Amino acid sequence: MIARHLPRVDHARTFARKVLVGALGTLSSPHHPDRYLELVDPLLATSVTRARITHVDRNASGSVTFTVSPARPVRFEPGSHIPLSITIDGVRHTRTYSPAYAPGAVRDGSGPIVFTVGLHPDGIVSRHLYEHAQPGLVVELGEPAGDFVLSTPRSERLILIGGGSGITPVLSMLEGLAAEGHTGAVTFLYYARTPAHVPRREALDALAALPNVEIVLVYTRSGDGALQGRFDAAHLQAVAPWFADTPVYVCGPAGLVSRVRDVYERDGAENLVHVEEFTPPTYTVDPDDATGVISFASSGVAADNTGVTILEHAESAGLTPEHGCRMGICHSCTAVRLSGCTRDVRTGELDSEPGTRIQICINAPVGDVAVDL
Incomplete structure (x- = not known):
């Protein structure tokens, strides 16, 4: 009964909020109500x-x-x-x-x-x-987003792998599984430099006490962990020899993600790998690409093409386009490519279809390019 009533309460609150904001907007014209509400408390902002x-x-x-x-x-x-x-x-x-x-x-x-x-x-x-x-x-x-989430129905066996600050999404998955009473076996490998670099240790210890959860701490610059050194196939063989038919969710530096992919691909199980990288892609500018001019149509600004990403070109030209992760994850930096060709710096793929929305943080211009910024 409660679950059926909650949406109506939410709709009522939303409607009341809209009415209140509308009234405040009329009274505060020509300024947005936030201009005055923020003077009382920044958290009162409505927009x-x-x-x-x-x-x-x-x-x-x-x-x-x-x-x-x-x-x-x-x-x-x-x-x-x-x-x-x-x-x-x-x-x-x-x-x-x-x-x-x-x-x-x-x-x-x-x-x-x-x-x-x-x-x-x-x-x-x-x-x-x-x-x-x-x-x-x-x-x-901002608004939560992303497709790096556990699939449903849940697999009876799961492998979670995190490195550095990439611990957060996979640990969140593990905590969510525990909260929903998931009883399937979960193996969590976490890579840190030393024991002192492991965040949220209390949460890890609590989860390690669950009968279906195995947490394996691996230190790349210390010999204190269950395993030592950077990820390789031997690590999976040691803690999850059955990994080839088990979904894996991995988040961390590009090197870690790449090595996990390689191991699964050698066993023909690349479709079981779900990844999120928190490291900006590294690439070498191709001199043949770094020619011509990149034009920002809406701003009336143009700059010589130096081969870096469109976001970097825009910032160097004094523009401040919206962006977030700078690595192609959050999709907050999309803009329309009006003309010209761009290269995805992660994959090397070229695209020249006009009117296409592209992520400017991971696309570099190839020759003359015009973007609606």
Whole structure:
């Protein structure tokens, strides 16, 4: 009975909110109501979802874990990601992070959300959060998205593999499985530099106590783990010799993801590999591509084509296009290619169909290109 009534309550609240916002808009014209509401509390904004940091944990080396309390419901599936925006020195930056499992957020969008952000040496946002995140700081949350989620029905055996900050989505999956009472066997391999670099250790210890869960900690720069060194086929053979017919979900650096793919491909089981990479693609500019001019039609700006991504060209030209992950995951940086040819820097694939929406963070111009930016 309760489940049938909840949607009507949500619709009523949504309708009341729209009426209130409409009335405020009329009274506050010509400005948006947010301009005045923010003076009272930034979380009162109606056009965006803001959240206040309530707790910060820096116990793990090289990462920061923080809890946010959103001003409105944010519902997500374990493994998905959420754009997080923050203003640094007057400039708004957006990056995409996977939240930890949260019962309320998964069920109906209620309750706090936990993020673990790994420190990247050249990362503007990750360094700022690592050094300055504290209770009271306000961030902005976008809409949850992503297809890196567990398939249904659940497999009776699963392998989860994470490396570095890639622990978050796969650990979220594991916590979600535990919460729904999943009894199938789950093997979780996590790769970190040393024991001190393992975040959310309490959650891992609690899950390791479950009879159907095996957690294997592997250290690449320490001999203390169950296994040592970087991932290879021997690791899977040691903890899951039956892996070739078992779905695997892996998130982490590009090298880790690539090695897992290679192992499964050698056994003809590449269709069982589900991946998400949190490392921007690396590529070498082809001198033959770096010719001509890239034009940003809406802005009336043009620049010499140097072969880097369209996003990098735009930023060098003084533009500030919307973007998030910078690695082709979040799809927040799409723009229409009006003319010319572009290369996907991850795959090398060329595309020249005009009027196509492309991700400017992973596409580089080949010769003359015009983009609607």
